[in-house]
Amino acid sequence: MNQQLEGVVLRGHAGGWMVYVELLASTLICQARGRLKKEKTSIITGDRVELDEVSPANGTAVIAAVRERHNVLTRPPLANVDQVVIVQSLSPREWSLHLCNRYLVHFQLELPNCMPVLCLNKADLLEKAEIEPLQKIYQNLGYTVIITSTVTSNGLDELKKCLEGKVSVISGPSGVGKSSLLNVLHPGLKLKVDEREEETGFGRHVTTCSELYSVELGRGKSTTWMADTPGFGIYDLRYPEPSQVSRQFPEIRELAEDCKFSNCLHLVEHECNVLSNMDKVDQKRYESYAQIVAEAQHEKRQRKDSSTKVEAAVKNVGGKQGKGVVVPRLSQRYREQSRRKIRQELVQIDVDDVDDEES
Ligand code: GDP
Ligand code: ZN
Numbered sequence: 196m197n198q199q200l201e202g203v204v205l206r207g208h209a210g211g212w213m214v215y216v217e218l219l220a221s222t223l224i225c226q227a228r229g230r231l232k233k234e235k236t237s238i239i240t241g242d243r244v245e246l247d248e249v250s251p252a253n254g255t256a257v258i259a260a261v262r263e264r265h266n267v268l269t270r271p272p273l274a275n276v277d278q279v280v281i282v283q284s285l286s287p288r289e290w291s292l293h294l295c296n297r298y299l300v301h302f303q304l305e306l307p308n309c310m311p312v313l314c315l316n317k318a319d320l321l322e323k324a325e326i327e328p329l330q331k332i333y334q335n336l337g338y339t340v341i342i343t344s345t346v347t348s349n350g351l352d353e354l355k356k357c358l359e360g361k362v363s364v365i366s367g368p369s370g371v372g373k374s375s376l377l378n379v380l381h382p383g384l385k386l387k388v389d390e391r392e393e394e395t396g397f398g399r400h401v402t403t404c405s406e407l408y409s410v411e412l413g414r415g416k417s418t419t420w421m422a423d424t425p426g427f428g429i430y431d432l433r434y435p436e437p438s439q440v441s442r443q444f445p446e447i448r449e450l451a452e453d454c455k456f457s458n459c460l461h462l463v464e465h466e467c468n469v470l471s472n473m474d475k476v477d478q479k480r481y482e483s484y485a486q487i488v489a490e491a492q493h494e495k496r497q498r499k500d501s502s503t504k505v506e507a508a509v510k511n512v513g514g515k516q517g518k519g520v521v522v523p524r525l526s527q528r529y530r531e532q533s534r535r536k537i538r539q540e541l542v543q544i545d546v547d548d549v550d551d552e553e554s
Pocket of ligand 2: 451454455459460461462464466467468469470
């Protein structure tokens with residue numbers, strides 16, 4: 196019997212997983228034990244797993260069990276995350292306070308007890324006098340804000356300090372410099388960096404595979420892990436219920452406690468404590484808040500529409516004790532066609548000898 200070892204899942208690999216085993220200082224290609232497959236146990240990047248049948252010579256092992264997760268991100272799928280670092284670009288062409296807030300809202304919803312860290316990159320492209328007020332807005336709300344530039348190397352030490360010994364997810368729109376940052380922090384990684392400056396945040400994804408990297412920061416002994424979030428774009432950002440958006444804005448959440456109505460959206464309502472204290476809220480943040488509420492309302496309506504369509508397309512065929520089954524509702528045309536077909540078949544049966552009735 197091999198001794199049972201533990202490892203961390205780095206990424207999926209050809210129907211299996213690449214698992215890093217610290218004790219062996221090596222990465223093994225692993226398949227899940229049949230029982231786990233049968234039980235449909237999900238194994239995702241970041242999972243801590245117990246290994247059997249470890250063969251360092253072949254570089255393989257079998258995943259026998261998945262340890263309980265501290266937390267899990269669903270979009271992008273990742274387990275056991277210590278912190279999320281949201282990277283935004285300060286380049287005047289790319290900076291968007293609203294997009295920055297959208298990322299914050301998304302990751303606050305995903306990991307409710309974990310304030311994201313903001314990394315504002317490409318600081319070389321904006322005047323210091325313009326950076327400071329932005330930094331202040333978020334710092335005053337309790338966020339850690341790190342200003343970086345991979346061109347001047349400013350802020351990289353601070354970023355390293357923040358990452359050290361933790362499992363961090365690096366996220367942000369395409370083209371803000373995530374791969375560049377990872378590469379300067381750990382030159383061995385050689386992540387592909389998009390050479391072409393992108394016009395918008397909607398550009399193609401340069402990285403394609405969800406992966407956890409161990410990063411040598413040349414400091415303490417504890418391993419530093421980072422995950423890029425490839426394939427995760429602005430269309431994957433989650434919206435809360437419209438009435439819950441204010442919870443994701445610390446400054447509005449605080450004031451909202453004294454609004455008259457518990458479901459106040461702080462937009463036009465009477466006796467709204469947020470509206471009576473607008474001098475305490477940054478104007479741009481408030482505008483972005485209102486926009487997110489509007490977007491969340493729109494998304495909710497769309498969700499409702501599409502579920503009504505699904506409801507219209509299926510019907511519940513009742514069984515006993517609520518054991519009904521859902522079957523597709525046949526369209527009128529199909530129903531007519533099939534009735535005609537049944538009639539024709541009946542006519543045929545009448546005419547023909549009823550020999551092969553059983554078949
Ligand atoms: P990603 O899509 O977020 O991984 O972004 P990349 O790392 O691929 O970078 C996108 C572009 O921004 C590349 O052309 C980089 O050279 C450039 N870039 C990255 N960091 C900086 C920076 O700090 N300053 C400037 N001026 N450009 C940067
Ligand atoms: Zn209110």
